[in-house]
Amino acid sequence: xxxxxxxxxxxxxxxxxxxxxxxxxxxxxxxxxxxxxxxxxxxxxxxxxxxxxxxxxxxxxxxxxxxxxxxxxxxxxxxxxxxxxxxxxxxxxxxxxxxxxxxxxxxxxxxxxxxxxxxxxxxxxxxxxxxxxxxxxxxxxxxxxxxxxxxxxxxxxxxxxxxxxxxxxxxxxxxxxxxxxxxxxxxxxxxxxxxxxxxxxxxxxxxxxxxxxxxxxxxxxxxxxxxxxxxxxxxxxxxxxxxxxxxxxxxxxxxxxxxxxxxxxxxxxxxxxxxxxxxxxxxxxxxxxxxxxxxxxxxxxxxxxxxxxxxxxxxxxxxxxxxxxxxxxxxxxxxxxxxxxxxxxxxxxxxxxxxxxxxxxxxxxxxxxxxxxxxxxxxxxxxxxxxxxxxxxxxxxxxxxxxxxxxxxxxxxxxxxxxxxxxxxxxxxxxxxxxxxxxxxxxxxxxxxxxxxxxxxxxxxxxxxxxxxxxxxxxxxxxxxxxxxxxxxxxxxxxxxxxxxxxxxxxxxxxxxxxxxxxxxxxxxxxxxxxxxxxxxxxxxxxxxxxxxxxxxxxxxxxxxxxxxxxxxxxxxxxxxxxxxxxxxxxxxxx
Amino acid sequence: xxxxxxxxxxxxxxxxxxxxxxxxxxxxxxxxxxxxxxxxxxxxxxxxxxxxxxxxxxxxxxxxxxxxxxxxxxxxxxxxxxxxxxxxxxxxxxxxxxxxxxxxxxxxxxxxxxxxxxxxxxxxxxxxxxxxxxxxxxxxxxxxxxxxxxxxxxxxxxxxxxxxxxxxxxxxxxxxxxxxxxxxxxxxxxxxxxxxxxxxxxxxxxxxxxxxxxxxxxxxxxxxxxxxxxxxxxxxxxxxxxxxxxxxxxxxxxxxxxxxxxxxxxxxxxxxxxxxxxxxxxxxxxxxxxxxxxxxxxxxxxxxxxxxxxxxxxxxxxxxxxxxxxxxxxxxxxxxxxxxxxxxxxxxxxxx
Numbered sequence: 001x002x003x004x005x006x007x008x009x010x011x012x013x014x015x016x017x018x019x020x021x022x023x024x025x026x027x028x029x030x031x032x033x034x035x036x037x038x039x040x041x042x043x044x045x046x047x048x049x050x051x052x053x054x055x056x057x058x059x060x061x062x063x064x065x066x067x068x069x070x071x072x073x074x075x076x077x078x079x080x081x082x083x084x085x086x087x088x089x090x091x092x093x094x095x096x097x098x099x100x101x102x103x104x105x106x107x108x109x110x111x112x113x114x115x116x117x118x119x120x121x122x123x124x125x126x127x128x129x130x131x132x133x134x135x136x137x138x139x140x141x142x143x144x145x146x147x148x149x150x151x152x153x154x155x156x157x158x159x160x161x162x163x164x165x166x167x168x169x170x171x172x173x174x175x176x177x178x179x180x181x182x183x184x185x186x187x188x189x190x191x192x193x194x195x196x197x198x199x200x201x202x203x204x205x206x207x208x209x210x211x212x213x214x215x216x217x218x219x220x221x222x223x224x225x226x227x228x229x230x231x232x233x234x235x236x237x238x239x240x241x242x243x244x245x246x247x248x249x250x251x252x253x254x255x256x257x258x259x260x261x262x263x264x265x266x267x268x269x270x271x272x273x274x275x276x277x278x279x280x281x282x283x284x285x286x287x288x289x290x291x292x293x294x295x296x297x298x299x300x301x302x303x304x305x306x307x308x309x310x311x312x313x314x315x316x317x318x319x320x321x322x323x324x325x326x327x328x329x330x331x332x333x334x335x336x337x338x339x340x341x342x343x344x345x346x347x348x349x350x351x352x353x354x355x356x357x358x359x360x361x362x363x364x365x366x367x368x369x370x371x372x373x374x375x376x377x378x379x380x381x382x383x384x385x386x387x388x389x390x391x392x393x394x395x396x397x398x399x400x401x402x403x404x405x406x407x408x409x410x411x412x413x414x415x416x417x418x419x420x421x422x423x424x425x426x427x428x429x430x431x432x433x434x435x436x437x438x439x440x441x442x443x444x445x446x447x448x449x450x451x452x453x454x455x456x457x458x459x460x461x462x463x464x465x466x467x468x469x470x471x472x473x474x475x476x477x478x479x480x481x482x483x484x485x486x487x488x489x490x491x492x493x494x495x496x497x498x499x500x501x502x503x504x505x506x507x508x509x510x511x512x513x514x515x516x517x518x519x520x521x522x523x524x525x526x527x528x529x530x531x532x533x534x535x536x537x538x539x540x541x542x543x544x545x546x547x548x549x550x551x552x553x554x555x556x557x558x559x560x561x562x563x564x565x566x567x568x569x570x571x572x573x574x575x576x577x578x579x580x581x582x583x584x585x586x587x588x589x590x591x
Numbered sequence: 592x593x594x595x596x597x598x599x600x601x602x603x604x605x606x607x608x609x610x611x612x613x614x615x616x617x618x619x620x621x622x623x624x625x626x627x628x629x630x631x632x633x634x635x636x637x638x639x640x641x642x643x644x645x646x647x648x649x650x651x652x653x654x655x656x657x658x659x660x661x662x663x664x665x666x667x668x669x670x671x672x673x674x675x676x677x678x679x680x681x682x683x684x685x686x687x688x689x690x691x692x693x694x695x696x697x698x699x700x701x702x703x704x705x706x707x708x709x710x711x712x713x714x715x716x717x718x719x720x721x722x723x724x725x726x727x728x729x730x731x732x733x734x735x736x737x738x739x740x741x742x743x744x745x746x747x748x749x750x751x752x753x754x755x756x757x758x759x760x761x762x763x764x765x766x767x768x769x770x771x772x773x774x775x776x777x778x779x780x781x782x783x784x785x786x787x788x789x790x791x792x793x794x795x796x797x798x799x800x801x802x803x804x805x806x807x808x809x810x811x812x813x814x815x816x817x818x819x820x821x822x823x824x825x826x827x828x829x830x831x832x833x834x835x836x837x838x839x840x841x842x843x844x845x846x847x848x849x850x851x852x853x854x855x856x857x858x859x860x861x862x863x864x865x866x867x868x869x870x871x872x873x874x875x876x877x878x879x880x881x882x883x884x885x886x887x888x889x890x891x892x893x894x895x896x897x898x899x900x901x902x903x904x905x906x907x908x909x910x911x912x913x914x915x916x917x918x919x920x921x922x923x924x925x926x927x928x929x930x931x932x933x934x935x936x937x938x939x940x941x942x943x
Binding site for chain 1: 594595597598599600601602603604605615622625626627628629631632634635781782784808810811814822823826
């Protein structure tokens with residue numbers, strides 16, 4: 001293999017698994033260390049710069065970082081990254097003085113943002129400090145989009161959302177809340193230099209099976225029902241409730257139903273338990289609230305008497321896999337089941353809908369009715385219209401919308417300044433700093449904690465189930481947070497190797513607690529992987545290969561399970577190994 | 592300055608041996624030697640050898656004298672018996688322990704100061720008595736604890752870190768061990784675990800005095816230009832005579848070897864040593880006199896001969912010579928230890 005090019009920002013970026021997996025590339029280990037030091041406001045600001053909604057995401061993020069966490073490959077559970085983020089938001093001091101301080105000198109450009117969800121608010125935050133005149137238009141009475149209408153308050157209290165939307169609205173932007181955009185054509189007729197569409201995936205998918213029309217009074221579309229609950233239009237539901245669907249919306253529906261009078265609430269899913277789209281922790285929380293999840297049942301018809309719903313008939317299926325591993329659900333050969341119910345909530349998916357975008361204004365749509373969009377620039381086929389978040393790519397999650405928002409803001413800025421959107425995109429900000437302070441002393445805490453993942457304290461179930469606004473999770477205490485933070489392996493503190501200094505004493509190989517360093521003959525990667533001191537099966541993790549050493553061997557380090565404990569560097573007599581903090585900040589404008 | 596313990600977390604696929612232990616179970620406390628010390632590599636090799644031989648840690652006794660080398664038993668085999676004795680006196684303490692309890696595996700760890708200076712007499716007598724043990728000298732040719740004076744194994748003409756030239760003749764411990772009757776003699780280098788680990792394994796499974804001289808560069812005081820114990824010098828002058836593979840007694844040999852290329856030595860415990868010749872000199876590790884002359888010749892040429900240099904698997908050991916009881920003394924009861932006046936009278940009668 002060729003020597004690894006650690007000079008390129010991409011190599012060490014990939015080693016920081018959590019940050020690499022995060023769509024917004026938030027520097028996770030960096031802020032976790034700040035939390036461990038009790039520097040909550042500093043940790044909050046690291047997050048705010050990168051992901052805009054630390055308090056919200058610390059409660060409801062889909063956490064792509066956690067399955068990626070290296071700790072999860074070494075022991076049972078990853079670091080509770082998401083809940084540590086919440087700690088920064090919960091315990092920070094007033095940070096308003098650290099936000100960009102307006103009024104910002106205007107640059108004369110006007111940008112309209114349609115929808116006030118996470119994507120649009122991110123665009124607003126990035127562009128406002130640059131002097132753009134920003135107008136956000138949303139049909140809701142306040143900002144937040146689906147974060148406000150679809151996420152139940154017992155998971156995300158209004159105060160948290162108000163605070164973080166407020167930071168952005170306080171940057172001197174114009175909000176036209178309570179106004180629905182019914183024609184993009186007429187919006188484009190207004191004097192805006194660019195328009196960003198961040199309208200989400202607002203339409204709940206329906207289930208057109210027999211009985212749907214007849215029993216309509218007691219059959220509700222999940223996301224519409226959730227927003228009615230959120231606004232207080234609905235405050236009761238029948239005693240027996242069936243929730244159809246296996247995603248996170250279904251989990252929010254069933255748990256909301258439990259709080260509005262549902263005593264016998266069931267989630268019924270077509271697929272098996274493991275294949276459900278809902279995050280494992282959301283399924284756990286639902287089951288903890290006495291909600292059974294029934295799998296491999298496909299809804300066949302709604303039953304009704306005198307125009308009133310009486311239940312749902314399901315066909316029992318089982319999963320069959322073809323030789324390519326594709327799953328199909330086939331009839332299980334068992335009789336259908338009837339589950340009685342007073343109300344049914346349908347949460348089987350969301351769709352995009354653009355009835356307000358005229359098809360003759362230069363915006364192309366594909367055969368699925370989705371706008372054609374450039375994945376890098378987020379520009380539609382019309383040069384001054386940009387789109388991001390769920391509106392562009394279908395239902396995903398908040399952190400993806402934020403990541404899209406940053407990219408769209410870069411594109412809009414480049415476009416308004418008359419620059420090329422592809423070739424002039426800014427690169428990430430990267431730094432690599434030695435952490436060495438003495439023979440056995442580093443400016444990060446390199447002691448490896450043996451603790452298993454700490455659980456977040458929950459409110460009493462009896463109290464939670466009687467108040468739909470009472471937050472269920474109480475968050476880590478500062479002590480718990482510090483202990484959980486200590487579980488972080490500091491993967492951003494990189495093992496940097498200088499082959500010219502190495503005398504091949506084997507000190508690093510001997511001390512490495514996870515046997516990730518080998519000195520051996522060079523070879524091609526598949527061959528090298530078989531000759532290392534420890535199995536190196538995880539192909540998604542790189543091998544770090546040095547240049548040729550004096551004896552003709554090379555140093556090969558499998559990054560897979562490195563603890564970043566710095567033992568190799570402590571044992572190195574010549575400083576060939578050094579621990580250096582790699583800080584990667586993805587490109588952004590404005591902040 | 593802190594010395595953090597080595598993290599307990601380990602590779603998820605860390606191998607277990609026949610006893611269900613991982614290699615990590617054979618480790619000791621974190622080393623406080625200088626970073627890069629060759630001794631730490633030898634410690635790691637001992638850990639690996641004991642792990643691979645499936646030795647129960649509580650059946651091993653590690654004994655040492657004084658010096659950097661003799662500190663190392665703290666850094667390996669944390670679950671074994673240990674005795675850090677007086678300077679140069681490890682061999683007699685080991686001999687006593689061995690006589691009292693022959694059931695343990697004895698590992699003597701010493702250095703060039705401990706064995707070639709203050710303890711030279713002890714070293715010599717333990718070898719000639721044939722104590723059943725593995726005796727490893729971590730040989731760096733320098734007094735590291737007292738800041739880098741020449742030791743008795745420093746080669747004549749070698750240069751110290753401060754620039755002084757050594758005028759004294761070096762003591763060759765391998766030559767002494769051969770002359771004094773050690774039935775297993777090897778030499779290796781801390782920077783070559785592929786050679787060192789099998790050598791330690793073979794020594795640990797050998798019956799009788801097994802001696803290993805292990806060159807171990809002192810990174811702080813003896814790893815400079817002009818040193819004959821530096822990483823660079825040893826690598827440049829290493830003359831390995833054979834490559835050793837240890838096949839435990841329980842594994843049957845199923846591969847047929849080409850005659851001539853490989854020599855098989857069956858040890859007393861049933862394990863097999865597979866020796867692959869590396870040089871073209873047709874070195875025979877069973878011929879003591881030839882080994883002595885071969886070593887002397889190469890030493891003269893400034894070369895460091897490494898590998899398994901001499902082995903005699905049929906040699907007897909101290910217990911055989913003394914006719915001692917098979918049972919460790921701590922397991923003998925009063926009836927056996929004080930058999931009564933009738934037995935005494937009988938014994939006395941044989942001496943009249």
